[in-house]
Amino acid sequence: MKTFGILTGGGDAPGLNAVIRAVARRSAPRGIRLLGIRHGWKGLLSKETVELDARAVSGILHRGGTILGTSRTNPFKSPDTAAAAQENVRALGLDALIAIGGEDTLGVAARLSAAGLPVVGVPKTIDNDLSGTDVTFGFDTAVSIATEAIDRLHSTAESHDRVIVCEVMGRHAGWIALHAGMAGGADHILVPERTVDVEAVCASIRRRRERGVMFSIVVASEGAVLPEGEVTKDAETDAFGHVKLGGIGERLAKEIERRTGFETRVSVLGHIQRGGSPTAHDRVLASRFGVHACDMVARGEFGRMAALQGNVVTSVPLADATKTLKRVPAEYFDVARVFFG
Numbered sequence: 001m002k003t004f005g006i007l008t009g010g011g012d013a014p015g016l017n018a019v020i021r022a023v024a025r026r027s028a029p030r031g032i033r034l035l036g037i038r039h040g041w042k043g044l045l046s047k048e049t050v051e052l053d054a055r056a057v058s059g060i061l062h063r064g065g066t067i068l069g070t071s072r073t074n075p076f077k078s079p080d081t082a083a084a085a086q087e088n089v090r091a092l093g094l095d096a097l098i099a100i101g102g103e104d105t106l107g108v109a110a111r112l113s114a115a116g117l118p119v120v121g122v123p124k125t126i127d128n129d130l131s132g133t134d135v136t137f138g139f140d141t142a143v144s145i146a147t148e149a150i151d152r153l154h155s156t157a158e159s160h161d162r163v164i165v166c167e168v169m170g171r172h173a174g175w176i177a178l179h180a181g182m183a184g185g186a187d188h189i190l191v192p193e194r195t196v197d198v199e200a201v202c203a204s205i206r207r208r209r210e211r212g213v214m215f216s217i218v219v220a221s222e223g224a225v226l227p228e229g230e231v232t233k234d235a236e237t238d239a240f241g242h243v244k245l246g247g248i249g250e251r252l253a254k255e256i257e258r259r260t261g262f263e264t265r266v267s268v269l270g271h272i273q274r275g276g277s278p279t280a281h282d283r284v285l286a287s288r289f290g291v292h293a294c295d296m297v298a299r300g301e302f303g304r305m306a307a308l309q310g311n312v313v314t315s316v317p318l319a320d321a322t323k324t325l326k327r328v329p330a331e332y333f334d335v336a337r338v339f340f341g
């Protein structure tokens with residue numbers, strides 16, 4: 001009997017459980033034993049596993065988070081842990097390892113594959129910033145949650161004649177801000193791909209007031225960059241060298257109020273965007289990715305990642321998918337600009 005391993009790494013995203021369920025359901029009829037690895041790469045280093053039979057994955061399709069747990073552990077942070085990760089794939093008797101994650105998790109998967117291990121990847125990130133795939137699961141849910149929040153902020157902003165800055169997730173790519181901002185009718189959208197022009201934001205708010213529209217909604221990615229640089233919580237970094245972002249909304253709100261004299265508030269959505277049940281779109285996409293990942297293993301397509309191109313699920317090399325981030329192109333942002341102010 002063959003044994004597949006499966007793990008979820010990095011930040012949680014709605015749809016992770018749908019992938020796990022799909023892999024289990026595709027594997028069982030083929031007589032494959034599925035071993036869940038707890039808490040991402042951390043669990044691989046400690047060989048913390050759980051059997052994933054039909055009962056274990058029953059009723060998880062609609063659940064947010066991940067039944068396997070996750071972490072931001074980087075096994076390649078030291079030569080010893082890198083060697084341990086490779087050895088434990090063999091020690092657990094894994095004929096294949098399916099890694100579900102974003103740029104960091106799949107970056108590790110790519111390095112393990114380069115070392116000769118049978119690894120395939122499934123793209124997961126609410127930021128939608130992985131190359132090689134048109135969209136990642138979790139993104140649609142995050143956008144839906146952010147859009148609903150913006151809709152609700154409109155009514156309170158209008159009631160009080162306020163400016164409200166809504167800070168959403170998006171470290172290096174502004175896909176959530178752009179989609180949610182456009183869908184929610186934001187009056188200005190700020191993304192990491194373009195340095196923030198605070199005066200331009202204030203000018204658009206003033207123009208609305210001149211037209212008699214006394215409120216404004218500004219949507220900002222957490223990674224939006226001011227002329228003086230990123231806004232960070234502290235200087236500490238995680239296992240992959242990322243600083244903790246946060247505070248751009250508060251900084252912008254204070255500056256807008258100082259420059260315009262208009263009462264300004266901030267709403268930080270934070271982890272609300274990650275939590276809860278996935279949308280129907282994300283459940284279906286995650287399920288398609290999970291089934292395709294199993295089929296990739298069956299065909300020996302190791303070192304590759306499941307990807308959506310058009311409406312077709314295919315695969316691309318892991319190294320290509322993690323080499324560069326997929327960022328918002330200028331022409332896409334220019335469409336959003338039509339609706340500013």
